[in-house]
Amino acid sequence: MQKLFWLVGLTVALCAQSAFGVNHAILVQNSGWMEPFYTDGASQLKPLVAATAERIATGSDRVMVLSFNQTSERNVSPTLVYDGRAGGDLGASISKIEIAFKQPGKAMADTDFNEAVSKTISGPLKGQPGILWIFTNNKNSPNNSAETASKNREFYSLIHREPSIKRSLAFPLTMPVKGKTYAANGLMVYALAYGDEADRALKALVASKRLREVFTQQPAQLKPLDRESVRLLPKSVINAPNTSASLGGDGRTLLLDIDASHQTNAVQIVAQVENMFYPFEIQAAQLRADVHGTGWSNNLALSPRTINSLAPGAVSDVTISLPVRADFPNPWSLKALTEFGRQIVVPAKVVLRLEGQQLVVDRAFQERLTKIFPGDPLPDVFVPPASAAVSTVELPLLIRVNYPLYPLLAAIGLLFGAAGLLTYLLVRARKPVSYELRVNGLLRRISVGAFAEVPVFSPEGKQIATITRRGGAPTVAQVAKGHSVELI
Structure with a gap:
């Protein structure tokens, strides 16, 4: 079994990507143990399978429906009954699934879970990632084995230990049915994510509302149990x-x-x-x-x-x-x-x-x-x-x-305050200030602004000096010969 999954995993690496979105393979058990689910007129098995197919698949997803039991001389398992997108004649195809027999007129077929899973992956899925949905009464009985408990353990070993199966969920459902040969109180639906893409798709599907419209109870998580705890x-x-x-x-x-x-x-x-x-x-x-x-x-x-x-x-x-x-x-x-x-x-x-x-x-x-x-x-x-x-x-x-x-805001306030103060100081500094001069012994008054130069003239109208002011007090410069100019 491990060798088969290793070969299928190699096929995954070599296969071209499917034109579909998510691959959904729905496996419906139709061995003898499932007899009451097919013969009881009140059985909701087929409507449940159809409703699940409609809820799990979007427009681009591929849906495959297979009936499964156990392959015998005149009986092949699993059998593909539908392959396409959700809708169309999907419901009609599901309604045609009936109890399988080992050969015509003989005993009802036995059940082999491991065969159904491995052949679905290597067959219709062609090794590509996909979610396997298994509808079963949980009686794994290859070759009519009465040791269903030990056979179930073999199936669970596959679920837990096969590395290519990334996620495994179980939905136990109450569905009382009574047939001509057997009776049952309910069934189990397993969801197995084969490959990383299917793992992500199954996780998202469980988190969505679509699946809850069919399975109202929280699914049991069988795998992984080493993360997301x-x-x-x-x-x-x-x-x-x-x-x-x-x-x-x-x-x-x-x-x-x-x-x-x-x-x-x-x-x-x-x-x-x-x-x-x-x-x-x-x-x-x-x-x-x-x-x-x-x-x-x-x-x-x-x-x-x-x-x-x-x-x-x-x-x-x-x-x-x-x-x-x-x-x-x-x-x-x-x-x-x-x-x-x-x-x-x-x-x-x-x-x-x-x-x-x-x-x-x-x-x-x-x-x-x-x-x-x-x-x-x-x-x-x-x-x-x-x-x-x-x-x-x-x-x-x-x-x-x-x-x-x-x-x-505080920094902006300080910046505006500093700018205002600087503007005030500049305006004040540039305002003309009146000073007294003694020009050739005579007193005069002159106004000088900051960073300005003011000429000093003689009574004859000739420039005899220049008063220069920078930021502070003014100074006298360029005094003409024969004249005296001083600030008081």
Whole structure:
């Protein structure tokens, strides 16, 4: 099986990109175990499959519908019944799926999950990324094996350990049906993301409202269990005035808003750690955290450093001491003048690790499964793999330094004040001042402005001297021979 997936992965690297958007392969089990879902007139299996196909696919997505059981001498599995875009005769194609038989007139077909998954990837998907939607009553019984529990474990091993399957979800659904041979209380829908593109598409689809119109219950996350385990919900800042911490619109990014006039070397944030691993309770884990910026990184001090008995969706308070290592201009410096009234944004990220992580299936979820699959040891196979002992969460951090307007207003006021004073002094300095002169022994009065020259004439009208004034007192210059001019 591992060799097949390795070969398919090589095919992915060599294949040309599909002309479609996201590939959706819908696998509908039609082996003998599914008999009541096809023979009970009140069964909602086919309407559910059709509604799912309509909700998951957009106009450019490719939808493939396959029935699956187990290949035998006269029976081929899986069988492609529809390939195209959503709409058209998709519903009609789904309505034609019926119980399969090993050969005409013989026993109903058995079930082989692993065969259905591998042949769908290597066949209709042609090794390209895609989301596999599996509708099943969760009885994996190749060759009519009665050991459905152990066969289920083989399937779960594929889900958890196959590296090309990036994300695995399960939707347990209540659907009581009674057939001629068997009865059931419900079924399971699996969503397996094959490849990175499918992983991103499935994650976005779960976050959207489209899928919730069909599956009203939150899906169980089977994979990944080594990342995206928790998120931080900032509540308050306890040691820095005019500083706040909040959560971005994406529900993940941490926003730290700092007033530039109240800078600090470290900010203590009270936050909540929320368990995102539905349906798993984080029974125990050790918390470790680091922050990484451009050219710097720090370990984060946390209190407390442990998580205990954190149910899915529940929160636990933690205090984080976050160093603020960034060179922000002083609000009163010339360098910061252009930033007043603006915001400097410093991107960073917080890496949170849960070490020694112990996960157990939530009790309420186990009780729900027991009602849908009575006597089926399904909760026993919801066992996280060894790789789930550590989970890592990378949370974007934006440190936003806000520069207030008042230093700029004060600087502008000082600038205008200085300009006004200088203008006043210049006007006053240029105003003419009256001085007394003694010209050839006779007294005269003369007015001289700043930076001006005034000629002195004799009674005959001849210029005999010049009074020059710069910024201060005037001086006498260029006195003609035979004349005397002096300032009094």
